[in-house]
Amino acid sequence: MSHTRRFSRRQALMIGVAGGAATLTACTGGGLGDGRSQSDDEGGDGSGGSLEIVWPGTSDPEIAVAEEFGAVMAEQGIEIEFNFLSWADMQQQLAVRIQANDVPDITMTQDVTDLVGLGALEPLEGYLEDSAVDTTLFSPGSLEYSTIDGNLYSLPYLAQAFTLIVNEPMLAEAGFAPEELRTWDDVVAAAAAMTDGDRYGFAYPLGNPRFAFRVPLTMGYSNNLNLGDPDPAAEQRWLELLDHLVALQPYRPAADVAWDYPEMWQAFANGQVGMIVAGTYFSANVQPLNPEALETAVSMPYPAGPSGEALAPVSNAGYAIFSGSSNKELAWTVLQELASPEWTARLAAVVNTPARADVTIDDMADAVAEVYPDAVEGRLTQLENDMAVIQTSGTPLKQIVGQPEMEAEVQEVLLDLLDGSIERDEAYGLLVERLGAIADG
Amino acid sequence: MTEAVSAAIGTGGRGAGRVRGRTGAWMRGQGFWLALMSPVLLFLIVTQFWPLVDTSRISVFDYQPTRSPDSTFVGVQNYVDLFLNDRRFWIITRNSFLWMLGSTAVQVVVGTAGALVLNMNLRLRGLWRGLMMVPWVTPVVVVAIIWRWMFDGGENGLVNYYLGQAGLLSDPLVWLSSDVWVWPVVLLASTWKGTPFVILLVLAGLQSLPGELIESARVDGAGAFKRFRYVVLPHLRPTLAVTTLIALVTVWFKFELIWALTTGGPAFATTILPIYVFTQAFRDFNFGMAGAVATIAMLTLLTVVGVLGLLTRLRKEGSS
Numbered sequence: 159m160s161h162t163r164r165f166s167r168r169q170a171l172m173i174g175v176a177g178g179a180a181t182l183t184a185c186t187g188g189g190l191g192d193g194r195s196q197s198d199d200e201g202g203d204g205s206g207g208s209l210e211i212v213w214p215g216t217s218d219p220e221i222a223v224a225e226e227f228g229a230v231m232a233e234q235g236i237e238i239e240f241n242f243l244s245w246a247d248m249q250q251q252l253a254v255r256i257q258a259n260d261v262p263d264i265t266m267t268q269d270v271t272d273l274v275g276l277g278a279l280e281p282l283e284g285y286l287e288d289s290a291v292d293t294t295l296f297s298p299g300s301l302e303y304s305t306i307d308g309n310l311y312s313l314p315y316l317a318q319a320f321t322l323i324v325n326e327p328m329l330a331e332a333g334f335a336p337e338e339l340r341t342w343d344d345v346v347a348a349a350a351a352m353t354d355g356d357r358y359g360f361a362y363p364l365g366n367p368r369f370a371f372r373v374p375l376t377m378g379y380s381n382n383l384n385l386g387d388p389d390p391a392a393e394q395r396w397l398e399l400l401d402h403l404v405a406l407q408p409y410r411p412a413a414d415v416a417w418d419y420p421e422m423w424q425a426f427a428n429g430q431v432g433m434i435v436a437g438t439y440f441s442a443n444v445q446p447l448n449p450e451a452l453e454t455a456v457s458m459p460y461p462a463g464p465s466g467e468a469l470a471p472v473s474n475a476g477y478a479i480f481s482g483s484s485n486k487e488l489a490w491t492v493l494q495e496l497a498s499p500e501w502t503a504r505l506a507a508v509v510n511t512p513a514r515a516d517v518t519i520d521d522m523a524d525a526v527a528e529v530y531p532d533a534v535e536g537r538l539t540q541l542e543n544d545m546a547v548i549q550t551s552g553t554p555l556k557q558i559v560g561q562p563e564m565e566a567e568v569q570e571v572l573l574d575l576l577d578g579s580i581e582r583d584e585a586y587g588l589l590v591e592r593l594g595a596i597a598d599g
Numbered sequence: 600m601t602e603a604v605s606a607a608i609g610t611g612g613r614g615a616g617r618v619r620g621r622t623g624a625w626m627r628g629q630g631f632w633l634a635l636m637s638p639v640l641l642f643l644i645v646t647q648f649w650p651l652v653d654t655s656r657i658s659v660f661d662y663q664p665t666r667s668p669d670s671t672f673v674g675v676q677n678y679v680d681l682f683l684n685d686r687r688f689w690i691i692t693r694n695s696f697l698w699m700l701g702s703t704a705v706q707v708v709v710g711t712a713g714a715l716v717l718n719m720n721l722r723l724r725g726l727w728r729g730l731m732m733v734p735w736v737t738p739v740v741v742v743a744i745i746w747r748w749m750f751d752g753g754e755n756g757l758v759n760y761y762l763g764q765a766g767l768l769s770d771p772l773v774w775l776s777s778d779v780w781v782w783p784v785v786l787l788a789s790t791w792k793g794t795p796f797v798i799l800l801v802l803a804g805l806q807s808l809p810g811e812l813i814e815s816a817r818v819d820g821a822g823a824f825k826r827f828r829y830v831v832l833p834h835l836r837p838t839l840a841v842t843t844l845i846a847l848v849t850v851w852f853k854f855e856l857i858w859a860l861t862t863g864g865p866a867f868a869t870t871i872l873p874i875y876v877f878t879q880a881f882r883d884f885n886f887g888m889a890g891a892v893a894t895i896a897m898l899t900l901l902t903v904v905g906v907l908g909l910l911t912r913l914r915k916e917g918s919s
Contacts, residue, residue, distance in 0.1 A: 249881065250881045253880075253881055253884065256664075257664075271665075272665050272884060275664065275665030275666065275884070276664050276665055276884070277664075277668055356754055364776075364865075365775070365776065365861075365862065365864060365865070366862055367862070367864075411753055412752060412753075412770075412771070412773050413751060413752030413753035413756075413771065413773050415752070415773060415776040415865065416751075416752050416773055416774075416775040416776040416861075416864075416865065418862075421751065425753075430753075559665075559666075560883075562882040562883060563882070563883045566866075566867075566878070566882075569864070569866060570866035570867065573776075573865055573866055574866075599663075599666050
């Protein structure tokens with residue numbers, strides 16, 4: 159009896175040790191934590207293998223494009239595992255995976271600054287030299303946005319511009335035409351004329367630091383001012399910008415201080431607000447709320463400030479390869495295919511504009527009809543308009559080191575300025591001090 | 600075999616026997632249970648204890664990988680910066696206590712009242728008990744979106760609309776950007792979401808209250824309040840202590856409701872320490888500072904829980 163009991167304990171000990179080992183194995187990622195991706199053992203010659211692509215496009219059409227692309231690649235013997243997640247979650251997940259040396263092979267990306275700062279991305283210059291990719295075909299500003307210290311870190315497929323978007327019928331009712339909005343004073347005058355009862359000329363979503371920053375950032379480009387550069391020489395331009403924001407204050411809904419983008423889109427789509435600072439992603443956001451709004455909205459570079467000219471800062475969405483991927487050659491093969499005119503047209507039909515000049519409206523028409531069945535004309539008009547804005551007024555959006563920290567500071571100071579807690583000069587002083595401290599690290 | 604060898608073997612044999620004896624005794628004592636528990640213990644060490652220790656380790660380094668790949672040992676500099684140079688830190692700490700104590704207190708009070716009601720002989724009591732769980736099982740983000748819409752600062756906000764219709768508001772109130780109103784709204788949303796858990800635990804405590812006790816109190820002439828004060832409440836005290844403890848810990852770290860509702864704003868008005876950890880780490884990539892904030896948050900919580908545990912123990916000892 160006692161023998162049986164001792165034997166059982168030994169068994170229990172063995173089970174415990176085995177269970178512990180299994181737990182440890184599970185917690186350490188099953189051997190994937192050594193910086194090598196799952197594709198390590200696959201061929202790297204482009205003839206076969208497997209890759210993981212981080213795909214922060216979670217709308218149905220974007221997922222459909224990914225799945226079709228995956229099927230086409232599978233026919234060529236390349237297995238692609240898509241990691242679908244939102245843009246907001248992507249930064250967090252990638253930061254953790256980079257620290258754990260467990261990186262995917264390819265990612266969609268917008269601002270590459272942080273990923274390059276983390277040493278995570280592979281420079282693409284060497285790959286480009288030996289490829290058939292024609293860099294002269296990319297829209298103005300789109301390649302520059304992915305270039306740091308002369309190295310290109312992502313191959314753009316979409317160009318994204320920040321613009322002023324106007325509800326044309328509301329503007330016409332107020333006695334203005336879009337082409338009459340040439341200066342900041344014109345914007346204020348139009349906003350004043352459009353404001354009537356529960357309708358407002360302008361909205362500024364201050365509830366989210368990112369968008370609280372993006373509005374003055376966009377305005378700044380039209381006043382020869384980079385928000386990330388608190389240079390004392392730019393004082394006059396800063397003060398002009400702050401004056402402009404204060405001048406628009408009476409023509410904004412009081413509630414927009416707590417708004418995020420969804421509330422702003424809703425107000426614009428409902429005709430409650432006449433002008434917003436947004437960008438080429440307008441169609442994808444407003445179409446589900448009111449497809450007709452795509453036909454009545456006009457986008458333009460933000461009109462000229464007292465010290466600048468009307469410009470639209472252009473960024474991009476691109477594909478990047480992780481330097482930790484051990485299948486970079488295969489990743490480059492897939493990346494070129496993803497950035498080809500065919501697949502670019504499919505994604506540009508959904509949101510933003512194509513980054514390449516060889517993708518035309520006609521190339522996107524079929525996909526637009528699929529994605530925007532209630533607003534085909536509206537989406538095509540928006541695309542045409544946005545592509546023209548980028549070609550004529552596009553300027554590269556400059557990367558700002560420490561921008562996320564700056565966003566919170568700008569939001570805090572502008573909230574105080576616009577609710578009258580502080581004066582313009584104090585706001586300027588605080589911005590220069592705080593943004594300067596972040597820029598200096 | 601020489602005497603010496605034989606003695607050595609003899610000694611060794613007795614020694615080995617003693618060792619086997621001690622090992623066996625240890626195995627029969629705590630060793631067996633330790634072996635059974637080892638998978639769980641290993642799991643806790645790897646996923647809970649080690650990250651806590653490593654977080655504290657990172658907190659004494661200047662580690663900002665987007666600015667420099669190297670981390671530099673800076674001792675307590677991150678803590679000094681937080682305590683002396685970070686103009687937000689003390690506001691955020693105050694917010695954290697307001698959030699933890701305010702949310703927990705309201706949840707426990709409302710939850711206890713709710714449990715007492717649901718313990719009564721109501722018609723369709725099962726249905727009410729089931730419906731009570733709805734907020735608890737609704738995803739936090741959905742709750743936040745609903746509450747955000749209800750407290751929208753425009754005419755479209757549900758609360759503004761009804762208050763306007765009732766003649767209580769002439770102009771819409773921008774609840775979520777108001778320094779005065781944002782905390783009551785956040786606490787209200789948190790109470791709505793967290794109270795069912797308290798109700799569930801207190802209801803379980805009430806179910807174990809012998810009916811004879813209430814009945815004899817009633818026979819002795821105790822009214823409803825006295826029955827609650829002198830019979831029900833003492834019976835519930837251990838349940839309430841545990842419930843409060845669990846609620847404190849979960850509320851302290853549950854920042855997603857605030858994040859989805861206000862993103863910690865306006866400015867930093869509703870930012871609490873866990874949100875600050877998140878933004879320092881994953882927005883600013885300042886892992887050293889994030890580690891320092893996390894360590895402070897951890898120590899603060901341990902202190903609060905320790906004080907609560909001590910108070911409960913002292914009270915128990917006093918009453919016994």
